[in-house]
Amino acid sequence: MKRNPTDDIDAYWPSVLVERVWEYAIFRLTEDGVIASWNPGAARIKGYEAQEAIGRHFSMFYTEDDRREHIPDVALRIARERGQYESEGWRVRKDGVTFWASVVIAALHDAQGRLVGFGKIVRDTTDKRIAYEAVIESERRFRLLVQGVTDYAIFMLSPDGLVTNWNLGAARIKGYEATEVIGTHFRRFYAPEDALRGLPELGLRTAASEGRFETEGWRIRKDGSRFWANVVIDAIRDETGELIGFAKITRDVTERRTAHEELEKARAALLQSQKMEAVGKLTGGVAHDFNNVLQVVRGNLELLEGRHARDGWTKERLDKAIEAVDHGASLASQLLAFGRRQALQPIVVDPAVMIRSMDDLLRRALGEMIDVKTVIATDLWNTFVDPNHLENVVLNLAINARDAMPEGGKLTLDVSNTQLDAHYIAGADDVGAGEYVLFAITDTGTGMTAEVIERAFEPFFTTKPEGQGTGLGLSMAYGFVKQSGGHIRIYSELGYGTTIKIYLPRSTEQAAAIEPKSPVALTGGTETILVVEDDRRVQATVVETLRQLGYTVFKADNAESALAIVQSGIHIDLLFTDVVMPGAMRSTDLAAQATRSIPSLKVLFTSGYTQDAIVHGGRLDPGIQLLSKPYSREELASKIRRALGMWGAVEVELAAQADAARAATHDESARDDDAARAHRAASDLAILVVDDDGASREAISELLESMGYDVQQAADAEQAMHALIEKKTDVLLTDLALPGQSGLELARSALARDPDLKVIFASGREAPSRDEAGFDCASLRKPFSIEQLHGLIASIEDARADTGRRG
Incomplete structure (x- = not known):
C-alpha cells in the first residue's frame, strides 16, 4: 500500500505532549493555511472546539484590519522563506473578544525537505501587554511632564x-x-x-x-x-x-538670590537701625549730660570772665578754656557720628573684659530705677564674636528688660562657662553639643506668657504699644546668635521676670587686646552721711574715705543706734547701711522708719551676699539702691553721688575753685561787683529757667541774674506750672528733655494759660522749628555763650518795650 506523506509528519508531531499543553495553543496548518489539528490549549485560548476550527483558514483569528493588510498571508510567506515567523499582535476569540498573542509559525518539511505545512504556537500575553502599555503610557506621560x-x-x-x-x-x-x-x-x-x-x-x-x-x-x-x-x-x-x-x-533662582541679597541687605539695615536705636538711647543721654557739663563749665567760665576780664592774662586763659569747651562739643558730635559708622568685625573676645567695660553704659542706658548686677565667672573662656554687635544685643536685651520693669527692678548679667550635652540638644535641633560661653540676662519684670515666648523671636512681633517698639530686638538677637554659631533661649514666668540665655561657642585662641577704659573719677560732696556698719574695720575705712571726699559723716554699729541718730534731729542727706546686721531691727525697717522721719533722706544699701538670678521674694522696693561688696573707692564715691542725685566731680571742683577765688580776692570781687552792677541794665523782665540738671539750671540762672533779670527756677514741668501760676512770668527758658512732661509739652501748656509768654528752648539736641512747635519760639543750642543768651533775652525785652511805646 502506498504510504501517505502525512504519516511521516504525524510521526514527528508529539501528539501526546501537544494534547496535554493548556498554556499554549498548538496546532498545524496546511500549506494554504487551513487548520489541520487543534489542541486543548487552542480551544481554551481561542474559544473554538476542534470540530469548529479544523478545516477553516487560520486568518479567522486575525482582526479585520490585519486581514485587510494581508497579515496572515505575509506571515506564511515569511515562515516559508525563512523557516519561522514570530510576531505579537491582537487576535480575536470566538466570542469576539480580542487578546494579545505571542505567535510563532514554523515551516514543516518532510524527510526530503518538501514543505508540507506549518506548525503554529500561540500564547495569550494580554496581561504582559497591558503592563507594557501601562509602562509605555507612564513613560509617555513622564516625557510630556518633563517636556511640559x-x-x-x-x-x-x-x-x-x-x-x-x-x-x-x-x-x-x-x-x-x-x-x-x-x-x-x-x-x-x-x-x-x-x-x-x-x-x-x-x-x-x-x-x-x-x-x-x-x-x-x-x-x-x-x-x-x-x-x-x-x-x-x-x-x-x-x-x-x-x-x-x-x-x-x-x-x-536668580530672583530668589536677588531676594535673598535684598533680605540680607534689609537685615543688615535693620541690624544697624536696631543698633542705632539702642545706641541712640544711650548716646542721647550721654550727649545731654555731657552738654550740660559743658554748659556748667562754660557758664562758670563766663561768670569768671565777667569779674576778671580786665586782667589780660586771666582773660587769655579764660578764652582758651572756652575755646576748649567748644572743641569738646565738636568732639562729642564727631564721636556720635563715628559710632554710627563704625565697622563691625568678629574677633576672639574675652567676655569678662567686654562685659566689665559695659557696666557704665548699661547703668546710663537703664537709668537710676534699675539696679544692675554683673556676675562674671572665674577662668572664663574666650569666644569668637563681633564685640560691638554683641554689645548691641546685650544693650537691647537690657533695654527690653528695663521696659518690662516700669516701676524699677533689678537686672542681672551673668557670664559663665557651660557645656551642652546630648540630653540638652535632643530638645534643641539648632545647636550642637560642646563648650559654650553663657550670657544670662535676667530681669525682675512682668515676665512672658507661653504664647509670647513662642513668638518672641518673630520679626516685628512686639507686646509694646504702637510706636514704642519695633519688635526687632529679640529677632535681631536671634539672628546674630545663630549667625555666630550659637544658641538663644528664653525662660520666663508671668509676674516673676525673664531670663534670656545666649550660648556662644568657645574659642581656644588668644583674645585680642582691648584698650582699657579710663578709671572712674572720684567725686566728693559736702552732704551729711550716716554710715551703719557692724564690722568696725569696714566702718572705719568707709568713714575715712567719705570724709576725704568732703562729706560730713556720722557712724553707727547697728540699726537701733542709727535710728536714734536719725531721730535726734541732726540733718542727714544719705543713709548708707549694710543689709545684714546684728540686732532685732532689720536694715529695711531702719530705712523705712528713717525716711518717715526725714522724707528727703536718700538710702543706699550695701551687702557682701551674692544675689540669685531670679528672686521670687525679698525683692528690693522701687528706688532702693544696692552697692555690692567688695567695692572700690571709686565705686563708693560714684554710687554715693548717684544716690544723692547731686553734682558730679567737675561741678564740685569748679564750685570749690570759685569759692577759693572769691575768698582770696574779696576786695577785687567787690570792685568787680560794683562795676558789674553799674553795667547792668535795670529790668523787671521775669524769667523762669526749667532744667532737670541742677548744675546747668544754676549756671544759666546766675548768668541771667548777673544781667539784672528776675529769675525763678524749676526742675520739671510740674514745678514750672506751679511757678507760672504763682507769679507773672515773661519768658520761659526750658530744656527739651525733662522728666515726665517734655519741654515742648510744658511750653504748650504754659501758652494755653498765658498767650503773651515768650518761649526759648535751651537744649543739647535740635530744637523744633516754629512750624513744628505750632507757636513762636526761639532756641539756644547748648553749650551757648553769654553773648548769645544776653542777645536773645535783650531782643525779647526790646520787642516788649516797642509794644509798650506803641500802646
Missing part, C-alpha cells in the same frame, strides 16, 4: 558629559534649542572662570562617586547673560550598576 516643565531645565548627560536630550524648560532657561546642544559638552553652560577651574568635571565625578551632586553658581545663557542656578546632578545606573549617564536638573 518650563521652570526647570531637565536633561540627560552621557557618562562623558555630553547632552543626550533636552526639555522645553532647558530651552527656556538656557536659550538653546535641542538641536543646538544635543551632542555637545555641558561645560558650555558654565561661566568661563568656573569651567577653567574644572567645576563641570568635578560635578560629574562627585555624582558618580556619591550618587548625587548639588550646588549653586553662575551659569551662561545662549545670549551670554548670566543667571544664578541651583543644580542637581544624579548618577544613572543600569541593573548591573553600570554608569550609563547622568540626570541634570537646573533651576534659575
